[in-house]
Amino acid sequence: MRITIAGAGIGGLATALSLHAAGFEDITVHEASHQIRPLGVGINLLPHAVRELTELGLAGRLAAIAVPTAELAYFNRYGQAIWxxxxxxxxxxxxxQYSVHRGALQMLLLDAVRERLGAHAVRADSRITGLRHDSDLLIGADGIHSGVRAALFPGEGAPPWNGLVLWRGTTFGEPFLTGRSMIMAGYGTQKFVAYPIGDGRQINWIAERPLGGEPPERGNWNRPADLAAVVGHFADWTFDWLNVPGMIAAAEAAYEYPMVDRDPLPHWSRDDxxxxxxxxHAMYPVGSNGASQAIIDARVLAHSLATTGGTAAYEEIRRPATTALQLANRQQGPEVVMRLAHERAPGGFDDxxxxxxxxxxxAIAASYKRLAGFDPALLNGRASWSLR
Incomplete structure (x- = not known):
């Protein structure tokens, strides 16, 4: 079977590796960018995604570039602990669970694809804009502005925006809490997220709040941000254990991104x-699930193709699961505890x-783990997607 993959992001590259591990050899990845470079800031890889990368033989490489997350902690906007x-x-x-620079992870996957499938398996400056291809199967892994999706569902338009904007940046600074903590502080419409990546001294952060008027370019993760404006929105968020405005102001790089997703689709496949x-299934960056879900997609698709020769089993397993997750993230997923604390005690609390x-x-935390596929007992006990 000849397979074409549109997109050399985390999902597309993980798909190429998964297909190769399942016995497929004739695979070509087409990337629209002129050059594949390590762009972006930090992401989290949840244990269910780390399992898949481990079973692809990448555990050692991943551990070398990532920080193993020790805890997840939620706080209100005064820095008081909620959970x-x-x-x-x-x-x-x-x-x-790992915190890692998105670009570093992409380069790790790119190197592995070239080693296992050959130096010419990934072609840069090669955009796929429609459904025409010269292979047996075209896999559209080309992101939130997917040309393949647009051809399957013409007239869908721009990704819907919920009125919030994210600013994402990295700052070199002192460790906080355990030194390997991922924290979220705030409430439903304004929050701050931070966790260490790289060697642990580089802190990845995300600031979020409503933005009036028209949003900046939707779906562009690399639009530079105005740090002074961001600091102004969080000027009094100084906690005993973290100086939020200081961290924002000291950023080496920061980017602005409107919070957008895509509506769930009635189907993902047609013909070839x-x-x-x-x-x-582009979803809000809630619950650290975007990249993790793409990696799981890759493994399930490879298993489906290798065992049934088609994509029906893949879609039957993955589409309902990610649809539920997209909708849950629109309701703030596990981060709803911050909203509840703010609604019930807007001035802070003693207990x-x-x-x-x-x-x-x-219950909130456990429910989201089950929904997203990383309940500990279920994940530890389920069968592998590997075939050999």
């Missing part, structure tokens, strides 16, 4: 074409148990 939980191995998973990753009881917080 915290261990992550990765400390939470009972068989695989870690199938969608994957953000092209199939979080009187505001959002432990049973409620625990």
């Amino acid at each position: 915290s939980e261990p992550r990765g191995l400390a939470a009972g998973y068989r695989w870690p 074409v199938v969608l994957l990753g953000d092209a199939a 979080i148990e009187q505001v959002v009881p432990l049973a409620e917080r625990t």
Whole structure:
């Protein structure tokens, strides 16, 4: 089978590696950019995605470029603790959770594809804009502005915007809390996220709030941000354990991005074409799931093609799961605990148990893990997608 992949992002490259591991050899990845460079800032890889990369033989390489996340903690806008939980191995998973620079992960996958499939398996400056191709299967892994998706669903238009804007940046600074903590502070419409990447001294951060008027370019992760304006929105967010405005002001780079996603689709495939990753199910960056879900897509698609010769099983497994996740992320996913704490105690609290009881917080966290596919017991116990 000859396979063409549109897009050399994390999803497209993970798909090429997954197909090769499943026994497919004639695979070509087409990337629209003139040059594939390590762009972007940090992302989180949840244990279910780390499992798939481990089973692809990439565990050592991944560990060398990533920080194993020790805990996830939520705070209100005054820095008061709402909820915290261990992550990765400390939470009972068989695989870690990692914080990593998106570009570094992409380059790791790119190197592995070229090693395993050949130097010419990935072609830059080669955009696929429609459904015409000279292979047996075209996989549209070309992101939120997918040309393949646009050809399958003409007239869909720009990604819908929810009125919020994200500013994403990296700052060299001192470790906070455990030194491997991922924190989220704020409430429903304004929050700040931070976690270490690289060698642990580089802090990746995300600031979020509403933006009036028309949004900046939708779906462009690399639009430079005005740091002074961002600092102004978080000027009094100085906690005992983290100086939010100081971290923003000291950023080495920052980018502006309107919070957009895509509406769920009625189907992902037609004839000899199938969608994957953000092209199939772009979702709000809530719950650290975008890249992780694309990696899982890749593994399930490869398994479906190798065992059934088609994509029906892939879509049957993945489309309902990611549709539910897209809709849950529109309702703030596990981050809803911050909104509840703000609504019930907007001026802060003395005892979080009187505001959002432990049973409620625990249920919210557990429900999202089950929905997103990384409940510890279910993930540890399920069969592998590997075939050999």
